[in-house]
Amino acid sequence: SQKIEQNSEALNIQEGKTATLTCNYTNYSPAYLQWYRQDPGRGPVFLLLIRENEKEKRKERLKVTFDTTLKQSLFHITASQPADSATYLCALGNFRGGGADGLTFGKGTHLIIQP
Amino acid sequence: DAGITQSPRHKVTETGTPVTLRCHQTENHRYMYWYRQDPGHGLRLIHYSYGVKDTDKGEVSDGYSVSRSKTEDFLLTLESATSSQTSVYFCAISGRTGQGAFGELFFGEGSRLTVL
Numbered sequence: 001s002q003k004i005e006q007n008s009e010a011l012n013i014q015e016g017k018t019a020t021l022t023c024n025y026t027n028y029s030p031a032y033l034q035w036y037r038q039d040p041g042r043g044p045v046f047l048l049l050i051r052e053n054e055k056e057k058r059k060e061r062l063k064v065t066f067d068t069t070l071k072q073s074l075f076h077i078t079a080s081q082p083a084d085s086a087t088y089l090c091a092l093g094n095f096r097g098g099g100a101d102g103l104t105f106g107k108g109t110h111l112i113i114q115p
Numbered sequence: 116d117a118g119i120t121q122s123p124r125h126k127v128t129e130t131g132t133p134v135t136l137r138c139h140q141t142e143n144h145r146y147m148y149w150y151r152q153d154p155g156h157g158l159r160l161i162h163y164s165y166g167v168k169d170t171d172k173g174e175v176s177d178g179y180s181v182s183r184s185k186t187e188d189f190l191l192t193l194e195s196a197t198s199s200q201t202s203v204y205f206c207a208i209s210g211r212t213g214q215g216a217f218g219e220l221f222f223g224e225g226s227r228l229t230v231l
Contacts, residue, residue, distance in 0.1 A: 044222050089158070102220070
């Protein structure tokens with residue numbers, strides 16, 4: 001069965017450092033991968049999308065890489081700030097059903113940026 | 116922010132009672148989804164809709180039904196609620212007019228359901 005793995009343990013990073021989160025998947029051939037941020041008691045918020053033919057995507061302090069050979073995506077937050085503390089979700093999608101059948105989500109990694 | 120409203124935001128009910136959660140959007144997005152989120156499981160897809168009256172099952176559809184009679188409304192019904200359906204339910208939308216379904220999902224704020 002399809003499986004998406006994110007580090008289930010909280011990740012503690014010192015302010016100003018780069019935080020790197022990992023998303024690994026098995027039994028899946030995604031056409032694209034997305035990252036979301038979720039704060040306690042709130043719905044997830046979209047951050048970045050990367051397609052299978054793209055190696056890297058950047059947006060301000062965020063960078064995502066996508067390696068379909070390793071079946072892995074890395075999500076980086078540079079110059080991290082306490083306000084970046086949240087749970088980050090990896091999600092995969094493909095074109096089955098015209099892409100309308102939604103995304104498959106990982107369980108998320110809780111990131112804590114220490115001042 | 117995408118205009119998505121979920122109601123009710125909180126509900127406590129008893130086992131065996133029917134429950135309906137409503138998702139209302141003002142964005143004219145084609146695709147709508149219901150997910151549930153539980154500790155240790157993450158977000159799991161219950162049902163989705165790709166147009167008015169067009170719906171399909173997701174990963175965890177047993178015990179749930181949905182209806183979409185208008186573009187803007189997507190209803191999730193638990194015909195006879197069970198304690199295992201205690202969860203936080205999120206509605207999401209995607210696919211602006213002219214776009215496919217491959218873009219980002221916009222989520223509502225969630226509906227917390229407790230079944231006693």
